[in-house]
Amino acid sequence: MTSEVNSKYSEEEDGEDEALAMAYYDDDDDLDTLTDGDLDCSCEDGVLGFSDPFSSEVKPRILLMGLRRSGKSSIQKVVFHKMSPNETLFLESTNKICREDVSNSSFVSFQIWDFPGQIDFFDPTFDYEMIFRGTGALIFVIDSQDDYVEALSRLHLTVTRAYKVNPDINFEVFIHKVDGLSDDHKIEKQRDIHKRANDDLADAALERIHLSFYLTSIYDHSIFEAFSKVVQKLIPQLPTLENLLNIFISNSGIEKAFLFDVVSKIYIATDSSPVDMQTYELCCDMIDVVIDISCIYGLTGDDAGSPYDKESMAIIRLNNTTVMYLKEVTKFLALVCFLREESFERKGLIDYNFHCFRKAIQEVFDVRVKVQRSRKLLSQRRWSKQATPNGTQGLPH
Numbered sequence: 001m002t003s004e005v006n007s008k009y010s011e012e013e014d015g016e017d018e019a020l021a022m023a024y025y026d027d028d029d030d031l032d033t034l035t036d037g038d039l040d041c042s043c044e045d046g047v048l049g050f051s052d053p054f055s056s057e058v059k060p061r062i063l064l065m066g067l068r069r070s071g072k073s074s075i076q077k078v079v080f081h082k083m084s085p086n087e088t089l090f091l092e093s094t095n096k097i098c099r100e101d102v103s104n105s106s107f108v109s110f111q112i113w114d115f116p117g118q119i120d121f122f123d124p125t126f127d128y129e130m131i132f133r134g135t136g137a138l139i140f141v142i143d144s145q146d147d148y149v150e151a152l153s154r155l156h157l158t159v160t161r162a163y164k165v166n167p168d169i170n171f172e173v174f175i176h177k178v179d180g181l182s183d184d185h186k187i188e189k190q191r192d193i194h195k196r197a198n199d200d201l202a203d204a205a206l207e208r209i210h211l212s213f214y215l216t217s218i219y220d221h222s223i224f225e226a227f228s229k230v231v232q233k234l235i236p237q238l239p240t241l242e243n244l245l246n247i248f249i250s251n252s253g254i255e256k257a258f259l260f261d262v263v264s265k266i267y268i269a270t271d272s273s274p275v276d277m278q279t280y281e282l283c284c285d286m287i288d289v290v291i292d293i294s295c296i297y298g299l300t301g302d303d304a305g306s307p308y309d310k311e312s313m314a315i316i317r318l319n320n321t322t323v324m325y326l327k328e329v330t331k332f333l334a335l336v337c338f339l340r341e342e343s344f345e346r347k348g349l350i351d352y353n354f355h356c357f358r359k360a361i362q363e364v365f366d367v368r369v370k371v372q373r374s375r376k377l378l379s380q381r382r383w384s385k386q387a388t389p390n391g392t393q394g395l396p397h
């Protein structure tokens with residue numbers, strides 16, 4: 001395997017008024033163009049954050065719940081704090097709700113709430129209605145190496161309570177610690193847990209509650225993949241991003257492309273072809289290589305900046321005629337592509353199309369920022385109206 005990692009790569013000129021048009025790849029080496037209309041980057045509700053119908057904040061909650069020692073804190077530490085899986089052996093039990101903002105370190109913006117193992121819904125000091133009301137996703141972690149009868153009844157109680165308060169929550173069940181199980185055993189456990197959990201809901205006449213199941217472990221990439229899917233469901237512009245990726249790869253002779261949040265290694269979108277775990281793992285490894293090499297060789301002594309910047313790019317040639325190509329999209333996002341060596345000969349074309357892709361993504365982000373600003377203004381106005389008894393005074397300009 002050979003690799004080139006270039007943190008000082010000069011990009012094409014960013015012409016402000018340049019038409020958004022993507023050149024496309026075909027076997028005849030022709031270059032044609034697609035117009036703005038083909039690149040549908042419209043945003044239905046105009047927010048590239050997360051849908052949060054309950055508050056003016058664009059940051060929904062992701063709750064981590066489950067029995068004691070099921071692995072909740074480990075998941076959070078490994079995915080968002082780069083803790084090595086072995087270090088989680090020394091984590092102390094969580095005894096109060098730990099809230100963490102994930103928005104400062106990466107584009108993917110939400111709050112994670114890590115709950116202590118045993119939550120008592122009947123405890124009057126625990127305002128679960130308030131908590132569930134602003135929740136986007138509830139992740140329930142089940143330890144697959146332990147007896148899960150109690151976990152299933154806890155799952156049922158939690159889900160039914162949460163659903164009553166907020167039927168829009170996505171319910172995600174992580175069948176966790178599967179590293180100790182054989183492949184057959186994993187499938188068998190998943191089938192059994194799936195059946196029992198859904199039977200419990202059917203018995204309570206709550207079949208309409210949809211549970212999604214994932215086999216996870218902190219000792220491989222499965223936890224990152226599962227988290228990626230949880231997060232993707234909360235991005236209202238996902239179809240737009242997928243659409244842009246589809247157009248980009250089909251016009252550039254690329255086989256697969258992922259849009260990654262570099263800090264967490266969560267992929268926020270990919271094209272519509274199926275994801276295979278090995279490809280995803282290779283992408284994660286590539287991001288690690290780029291960040292590590294950039295940290296060692298990319299930062300000068302007086303430079304306290306980030307090892308990942310707008311000039312970051314990398315090419316890795318695998319020994320099976322596949323090329324991996326990574327490029328910076330925004331401060332927090334990278335595009336990682338898989339393509340055949342012969343397609344990579346048309347790198348100029350790919351770079352041009354990438355340039356158009358990046359512009360389109362930027363437009364989607366700009367809409368998000370605009371909407372965030374107007375939401376903030378709106379909530380400030382509401383607040384100032386509430387502050388004056390007759391509501392006649394508006395917000396000072």
Ligand SMILES: Nc1nc2c(ncn2[C@@H]2O[C@H](COP(=O)(O)OP(=O)(O)OP(=O)(O)O)[C@@H](O)[C@H]2O)c(=O)[nH]1
Pocket residue numbers: 066067068069070071072073074075085087088089090091092093094095115116117118176177178179180216217218219
């Ligand atoms: N084998 C294996 N062990 C894991 C995995 N995830 C977590 N663990 C271990 O499970 C134990 C409990 O993990 P925690 O993260 O503290 O569990 P928790 O759910 O936060 O526990 P409480 O804070 O008590 O609710 C630790 O020893 C972890 O190392 C996994 O994927 N595989």
